[in-house]
Amino acid sequence: MYVAVKGGERAIDNAHAWLAEERRGDQAVPELGVAQIRAQLALAVNRVMAEGSLYDPDLAALAIKQARGDLIEAIFLIRAYRTTLPRLGESRPVDTGAMACDRRISATFKDAPGGQVLGPTFDYTHRLLDFELAAEGAAPRARTAPATSEPMPRITDFLNRDGLIQPETVSDAAPPDLTREPLEFPANRALRLQALARGDEGFLLGMAYSTQRGYGRNHPFVGELRVGRVKVEMDIPELGLACEIGEIELTECETVNQFNGSKTEPPQFTRGYGLSFGHTERKAISMALVDRALRWEELGEEDTGAAAQDAEFVLYHADNIQASGFLEHIKLPHYVDFQSELELVRRIRAEAEAHADTEAAR
Amino acid sequence: MMELDTRQGWMGLLARAPADRLESLWINLGMDLPDFAWLRAPETGGVMVRGRMGGTGAPFNLGEMTVTRCAIRLEPGNVIGHAYVQGRDKSKARLAAVIDALMQTSSGPDLRARLLVPLAQEMAARAQGRAERAEATKVTFFTMVRGED
Incomplete structure (x- = not known):
């Protein structure tokens, strides 16, 4: 039972004033601008957009500044802001096949048409601290090469052509939306993907890793990982036409997974899918592995009891705002609850002692 | 610049354009902002962005993006103009x-x-x-023959 408390207004105001001062930090150090966060902490901005479930880099950068770099707090701020926005509509599904790729790699086909493009990656770095970054230096310059307009077809299309991978069902059915209707089970794949796309990166990483270690193993290969920009189109009813309303950066991961076949399906590869706002590839790969693990039922696989196969477990615990809300509320005043527990324990102890005394007197 | 011959084309370009560049190109034209009436004052909202399962399958909701829209009527000629632009910049809209x-x-x-x-x-x-x-980071991987048979 929750019993309200009152009082403490002055202390709370003063705590928030001190928070603001601490946020600014040492005044001898120049203040961090939102544009600097957006440009130079771009991967933090991307994570806040992905899990805040709102693509707006300026707002995400502001939230990071306000939250003093606490990304879950920043995500909370974005989620709270998001709820104030009127819904103007839904986009047409984005065409990731037409992505302007900064990065596109395949771990399954080395000679992928369109090539293996590393893009700005941490891969193959030695993970040694670069002390030169501690000093301000000249702006680094990337090298360039004449761009070809070679198309980058989907890797899974090659497998699809030979019938070696389970095809996706083409449909334009309007998907369920968990920001409009509460998440309920059984959750179809569209709803699961929405929940995973806004889920906590750390939680999904742990779940995905658990499948790799054997808890619901599904033998994934990264068929394709692509990072780049896609145009977003929406039907505008008052104009009677579909129009681009912007361009967003996305990370897409398609996994190709082993599948031994079932009573109704021949042996073939199956798919896991990850899609995430911004350059967020650890998130997108994790999402694809967890998506694949959650598909056990529709693929006629065995329920091994693994956590990553349990849709309720995964989807009810993947949201870091719900989780931190419930977790952190236990630090707020619970004096009345605790008082009743305290009285209960005292009464039980008194009864037990009285019982022991009568036993001893016998 | 074929795309600029249609309303869809120019509205799409304006939606994606960086606000500062659009504004400075406008200022460079030396044109005054014409008289207009609001049909719909600028309003910022969210558009739910959808993706497709496996990139090609059934749609799902990925997350929202901020979009600002407005509509005006030019006083001379009664021409109606619409805008749906990415972000929250009302003056860009x-x-x-x-x-x-x-x-x-x-x-x-x-x-x-x-x-x-x-x-x-x-x-x-x-x-x-x-x-x-991106092109400069294109690689060719070679698979090496391993020592064991």
């Missing part, structure tokens, strides 16, 4: 709606040549710059 209306008037060809075409070229050059950087 206003300018985009005015340009959309002007594009439907006799000023259209001049605006296209002096504002939309240079804007589209700048944006294409930026995209080209990224494509050239």
